[in-house]
Amino acid sequence: MSTIKEYLSADHGHCDELFASMEDAVTKDIGSAKASYEEFAKRTERHFQMEERIMFLEFEQKTGMTQGPTAMMRHEHTQMRNLISDMGKAIDAKDKDKFFGISETLMILMQQHNMKEEQMLYIMAQQHLSAESERIIDMMRSMIVQ
Amino acid sequence: MDFDGLSVDQAPPIWAPLTFFLTAPLFAILAGFLILFSDAATLTSRYSMQTIAITHAVTIGFLSFVMFGALMQMLPVLAGVKITKVTIISKISYILLATGTLCMIFGLWFNIATLLLSASALLGVGFLTIIISMLIALRNVINFTASIRAMITALIFALFITFMGVHLLASYGVGNFSASHLLLANIHSVWAIFGFAGVLIIGVAFHILPMFYVAPKFKRFCKQKVAWLISTGLLLWLLLNLFFDSYAVVAKIWIATFFWAFATTVYIKLNARRRKVSDITIWYWRSAAIFMTLGTFSWVIDDFFNEKYIVLVSIFIGGGFIFSIMSGMLYKIVPFLIWFHLNAKGYMSIPTMNEMINKKLAKAQFMLFIVSLIGFIFSFFVPYLLPLFALSFITSMLILEYNIVIAALIYLKTIKTKPDFDMSMFAMKVEN
Numbered sequence: 001m002s003t004i005k006e007y008l009s010a011d012h013g014h015c016d017e018l019f020a021s022m023e024d025a026v027t028k029d030i031g032s033a034k035a036s037y038e039e040f041a042k043r044t045e046r047h048f049q050m051e052e053r054i055m056f057l058e059f060e061q062k063t064g065m066t067q068g069p070t071a072m073m074r075h076e077h078t079q080m081r082n083l084i085s086d087m088g089k090a091i092d093a094k095d096k097d098k099f100f101g102i103s104e105t106l107m108i109l110m111q112q113h114n115m116k117e118e119q120m121l122y123i124m125a126q127q128h129l130s131a132e133s134e135r136i137i138d139m140m141r142s143m144i145v146q
Numbered sequence: 147m148d149f150d151g152l153s154v155d156q157a158p159p160i161w162a163p164l165t166f167f168l169t170a171p172l173f174a175i176l177a178g179f180l181i182l183f184s185d186a187a188t189l190t191s192r193y194s195m196q197t198i199a200i201t202h203a204v205t206i207g208f209l210s211f212v213m214f215g216a217l218m219q220m221l222p223v224l225a226g227v228k229i230t231k232v233t234i235i236s237k238i239s240y241i242l243l244a245t246g247t248l249c250m251i252f253g254l255w256f257n258i259a260t261l262l263l264s265a266s267a268l269l270g271v272g273f274l275t276i277i278i279s280m281l282i283a284l285r286n287v288i289n290f291t292a293s294i295r296a297m298i299t300a301l302i303f304a305l306f307i308t309f310m311g312v313h314l315l316a317s318y319g320v321g322n323f324s325a326s327h328l329l330l331a332n333i334h335s336v337w338a339i340f341g342f343a344g345v346l347i348i349g350v351a352f353h354i355l356p357m358f359y360v361a362p363k364f365k366r367f368c369k370q371k372v373a374w375l376i377s378t379g380l381l382l383w384l385l386l387n388l389f390f391d392s393y394a395v396v397a398k399i400w401i402a403t404f405f406w407a408f409a410t411t412v413y414i415k416l417n418a419r420r421r422k423v424s425d426i427t428i429w430y431w432r433s434a435a436i437f438m439t440l441g442t443f444s445w446v447i448d449d450f451f452n453e454k455y456i457v458l459v460s461i462f463i464g465g466g467f468i469f470s471i472m473s474g475m476l477y478k479i480v481p482f483l484i485w486f487h488l489n490a491k492g493y494m495s496i497p498t499m500n501e502m503i504n505k506k507l508a509k510a511q512f513m514l515f516i517v518s519l520i521g522f523i524f525s526f527f528v529p530y531l532l533p534l535f536a537l538s539f540i541t542s543m544l545i546l547e548y549n550i551v552i553a554a555l556i557y558l559k560t561i562k563t564k565p566d567f568d569m570s571m572f573a574m575k576v577e578n
Contacts, residue, residue, distance in 0.1 A: 079489060101500035105485050119226055120289065124288075
């Protein structure tokens with residue numbers, strides 16, 4: 001049974017893989033890269049929602065910290081959602097330069113964000129929620145994206 | 147929640163690291179001019195005053211400015227800690243280090259005792275201020291990762307290097323050299339290159355390569371043991387130098403092996419990276435790996451030539467390895483910092499990172515830098531070529547400075563013009 005930290009960290013890895021595939025697809029032919037983009041965007045949105053709708057809520061309930069690290073992570077999710085949507089528009093406009101400009105920014109933002117989560121928030125979450133970790137992972141796994 | 151508060155809370159104010167980054171290439175340009183105006187024959191000796199001045203224009207002025215600027219930026223992200231009173235600390239250390247470095251360079255160049263003694267004090271206090279503030283901040287780390295342990299190790303080496311440097315420089319100031327002066331200078335430089343810069347780069351690479359380039363992760367053994375093994379090697383090297391001088395090469399081979407292994411690993415990881423996009427930072431990582439390989443071998447082999455070629459070794463390692471990585475870092479960190487701070491202020495229409503740095507100019511800068519390095523190596527054997535490559539180095543550094551100044555100007559311009567989509571007025575409250 002994996003821990004919350006292991007489960008969500010592994011999911012970061014999957015998103016990174018899809019990100020790389022999306023960039024590959026755009027390099028080859030931006031005209032037919034939309035499917036790869038959608039795959040990355042969907043997986044990442046699912047990750048955000050697993051946190052926002054399940055893990056963060058449980059963490060906030062348990063610790064009473066609603067304005068702490070989870071608020072900062074939610075804010076960064078918003079920043080990344082904006083960049084992901086801009087990337088989609090660049091693909092629609094077949095603007096490679098614009099796409100790679102945004103993808104580079106997103107990559108660094110995303111990795112900074114992941115580092116903070118993996119090295120701080122997930123560890124805090126694991127400490128506070130270890131007894132419920134199995135239930136929380138089950139909920140995240142079976143969540144339907146809204 | 148306050149957007150600005152949020153960004154300030156997690157990252158230092160933009161000018162704290164940015165002033166360090168913007169100043170670094172200026173010292174490299176100064177180093178280029180010093181090379182241009184120096185006698186090539188004098189530079190073949192590592193202990194000539196001119197060589198020491200040029201070396202420190204590069205190592206303190208460029209390398210340490212980029213490294214400390216980057217550390218300031220990375221501590222909150224990599225270690226989850228922030229430096230207390232970061233604005234004041236960065237301002238004080240910046241002023242002390244910048245004036246100290248200038249005093250040192252000109253003090254050595256023109257042999258002015260007052261400047262040398264001032265430099266010793268300014269650099270000593272400047273480095274101690276920033277190093278100790280960072281070590282104090284690192285006491286609050288909750289989750290000690292391999293990277294954080296490497297950072298702490300590097301900073302502890304930095305403390306020793308500072309103490310040794312202060313003593314060495316003061317010796318030039320008073321004109322009185324102890325019997326162990328040359329030995330101390332040797333320890334100072336080897337610990338600075340491998341113990342501080344080397345361990346820091348390796349520690350940060352564990353994170354940066356897999357994350358930013360989606361490269362395979364480093365092996366657990368690598369992450370857990372390498373910083374420790376290198377530190378042991380450096381201590382062993384120190385003891386052998388002090389007591390069994392003729393066996394010091396054993397420790398050299400020990401240290402060189404790990405750095406060579408690291409350089410090879412970097413190259414392999416980059417080849418196996420999932421993110422195939424190739425940018426200027428990848429080129430710099432690759433050149434760093436190649437130069438480090440040449441550097442480690444030549445460092446060991448040089449031992450059998452009575453350190454006749456030590457200047458070449460320092461060009462390979464200091465110029466080819468450390469300088470390459472720091473230049474690459476500038477190209478990644480500066481545009482991101484600007485994007486990040488503008489975004490946190492609520493500006494919506496921000497230029498992308500690619501729009502901030504002119505790719506063609508960045509490539510030209512890289513090429514000129516590599517040509518200069520190779521040229522410096524040739525000039526060791528054909529001294530009259532040196533001014534030519536000093537000029538190419540100066541040009542390369544001017545372009546580097548231009549590239550990051552343009553990015554900084556974009557920041558200032560955006561703040562000044564307040565684009566239509568300025569959201570800063572809504573940045574007071576966020577609903578969760």
